[in-house]
Structures are given as structure tokens and as C-alpha cells.
Amino acid sequence: MSYLKAKDKFKRENLRNKLFQVLKYTNDLKKMVLIMDLSALDKPLPKILDRRRNRVSRFFTVDELDLEFSNSTRRTYERLAGGNGAVLAVPFDGKDFYLTSEYACGFERYELGFVKGKIDAGEDAKTACNRELEEEIGFGARNITLLRREMTVAPGMLQLRMFTYLCTDLYPKQLDGDEPEPISIVRVSPAEAKDLIFDVDSPLTESRAIACLTLAMRKLNYI
DSSP states (O other), X not given: OOHHHHHHHHHHHHTTOTTOOOEEOOSSTTOOEEOOOOGGGXXXXXXXXXXXXXXXXSXXXXXXXXXXXXXXXXXXXXXXXXXXXXXXXXEBOSSOEEEEEEEETTTTEEEEEOEEEEOOTTOOHHHHHHHHHHHHTSEEEEEXXXXXXXXXXXXXXXXXXXXXXXXXXXXXXXXXXXXXXXXXXXXXXXXHHHHHHHOTTOSOOOHHHHHHHHHHHHHTTOO
């Protein structure tokens, strides 16, 4: 049994206990070593004294939360509301990963990334993943494998949960999307993907894309 399988066998029972047990695999599975203590995550949450919601643009809604911490300190926090969550897809055709080149307004340039988008109301994450693939790059996937059940982005200020998937057994299918121009596909081999992840001057700078490509490479036993 591998370390990951051993950990998975026990993690559900121990998740966020006072002493969270991350189990280190040894040759003898009975010998499990406690290597991480996440009891700090069980600190009492701040009291929410008041909350206000403000729609500030066509796309953004900002929540204001008046908080009181356990030491009686009070602060007002702001966050961008995250809706129903989002998905990110890492397509792989057995030979190449399919990255995208899409205009990024934040830095006023084209950026490498992956297919991603919001989950619509009443839609499950896998369905949203396949829909976004078909809308953005004209492919669907018969096999959609979870890479990470939950990934957050700037959780101190953004209320967004992202579900990430490895998408294989691709087939051509184009749905109409809301993109202002066609999204270019950039095909990269696993060897090239490794350079994109680890090269200090890599043109892949988007942190979610780096993380998900790394997870996909690990899932496919390339790293």
C-alpha cells in the first residue's frame, strides 16, 4: 500500500481533530508517525457582529463583516463574494497538455493558463468543467478526475472555492461561450510542462495553473 493510500484510509476520521494525524508511510503500516499538528485551525472563530453586502459593479459584490476576535479586538473586513464556486480543467490528450492563451486585464497582456469558469446555479462541478471545456477550447472529456476537492484563491479577501480536474479521453465539441475572441490552445508535452512549473523565468505565472499542472503531472506519474 502506498503512502497516499495509507493516508487516505485514515484521513477522514482524523480530519481537523485536535491533533490532526497526517500519516507517514513506512515499510510497516502499523508504524505511523505523527508529522503535522493543525490544531491551530480549531481556534475560536471571530464573532460576526454585523454584515453588509454591496454590489459595486456588474461583476463584483463586496461583503463587509464587522468582527470581534477572541482577544476582544474589533475589525471590519471586506471580501469579494464568490457565488457558486468555480472549476479549472487540465486537459491531457495522452501526449500533450492543453493550456490556453487568454487576455488578462489585470496585467494587460496575454497569459498562459487553463480552461476555467464559474459553476452555474443548479450545476454540479463536473458538468461545469465539461461545459467550460466545450465553450472555451472546443473539446469535451469522457474522463474527468478530481485533482483537488477544494482550492482557494486569496482566501483573506476572496470567497471563492475552486474545484480542479484532470480531463482525459478528449473529443471535439464546440459550444457557444461568452469569450470576446477565440481562445488559443497551447499544447505542451510533459517535459515542457515540467519546465513551465520549475523554470524561474517561466511564462506560466498564474498560481492556480502552476498548482494544478503540478497536481496533474503527479497524478500521471510524470513527477
